Amino acid sequence: MTDETETELGESEYLGYLMLEHLYEVDNRPVSRSKFWKLCCIADRSLVEDEGLDIGFPRYWYKYGELAAVHDISREFFNAPSARFWSGQEFHLDREIPPHEFDVNPPVRETIQQVVKRTVDRFGKSSVDEIKAHQYRKQAPNDFIESYSRMRAQFEAVNLNQQELLVEHTDAGTDGYFEQMLDEMLDTFPRRRYGDVLELYLRWDDTMRLMLEADADFTELHDFLDFFIEKLSEIVLRFEHNSNISASRLDAWEETRPVSKEELAEEISAVRREYLLATEPSGELEKVKHEYDKLVSREL
């Protein structure tokens, strides 16, 4: 990917700068990369939806929430060294930047200040998981994304030793509950908008059900869900749900799209093969075996 970092400090950078400044005031400690950018996205969304102000902040939906296209935002206002207390980076202000260095007109400046303050007041002390939960509950672009995000959250709430849910509403048992969640996903899948991935999704869905029926380990189910959502994001979500993403960024994503599709297809086939070989035939094919033979003969 090309480095498209712009050197000037504009409205998006001003939002980021104020965010770091306020987070320090509230928490007085470094902020994680993930939390910082997620809060910037939430603040920008509020600017657009509540204030009717689009400052051109680049963001897109990826996996369980919205992310900033960080390569399209100048790095001039922050430092991001390796974190001392967690894996990843911690974000600090690079230096005190006088307001006039930001190319932002006064009314916009004031609106950004208000929204950033509101965002930090509400989420400044929240964990990244709490912020993610807010994003998929309140900001998911559709019911399908909300469904799979809830399923992921439930997998994380499973007692892996007991293979049982730690939460309520398990009348149908843990497996039954996950089947219901798969049903919700199946019923809400936007088949036209996500048409490019429909067949792979249906194949993944049936493989998840097969794994549940075969009492697959919950860690494996969780990983298989996570892998699917990652590839779904690369193939469809970030194209369908974004704002202010540059044409060159979209082109770069487009280039990797076939690779992501291939990787998803291969992983589904590998898992599916393993579970199909480990389970017994149902006898449904046997009922029409001669008709199947005719179909195969025609196609060979």
Next chain:
Amino acid sequence: MSETGFLDKSVLLGFCFRTDPHHALCREYLEADKEYYITEEIDRAFETNRERMTQNHSQSITLHIKDIRDSPHSGPLGMDDLQDIRENVLFSGNNVAEFLERWYELSVESGITASELEDRLRYFARDIERQAYRRKEEFDTLVTMWEREDDYPEVKEALSVMSAEDMFVCVDAHDVAVHLDSTTELATADESDFIENGRETLILDNTALDEIVGLSVTGRNEN
């Protein structure tokens, strides 16, 4: 009867995909007391076919499941509901529409609930893929992979009237016959390419093969 059999792709396809009597014939042949060989190319050609066909069939069925879920049908399904599903929900452009029609006709009765129908369709789709995987696993235990050692330009020249794919099968089989100290036959379920119209004589006259064995049911009935 030869001691060694070199297998054309059609035998592999017959063993892994076809139902009886085609499958039985290939199985009977592979369970005889011989050494069996195939090449990487044949194995790869099979994998391409397997993926194309079984995934296609299975995906067409899961697509039909999605269509049922998106239709107004739920709960117990009466004759009219099933009729509607077969006529309107089962998209005629679906790869396996005709085959699924037959499955409904032979095995689905009124009173079945929409979710039972969905489950059975899922099992059906899985059976199709599972059968090909299982049989291929079994097949792999019965055969040895052969890597051709020599080039044989004169054999290629003599068999140049054949398609490139069929010609290479014969050259690979010839290589097995040349290097093994045993009688060798080429087994195929595709008689039209390797036996009929003078092909058998052409191949036997120009290679070290001792015999060509036809394994198709049609071929067997005609003999």
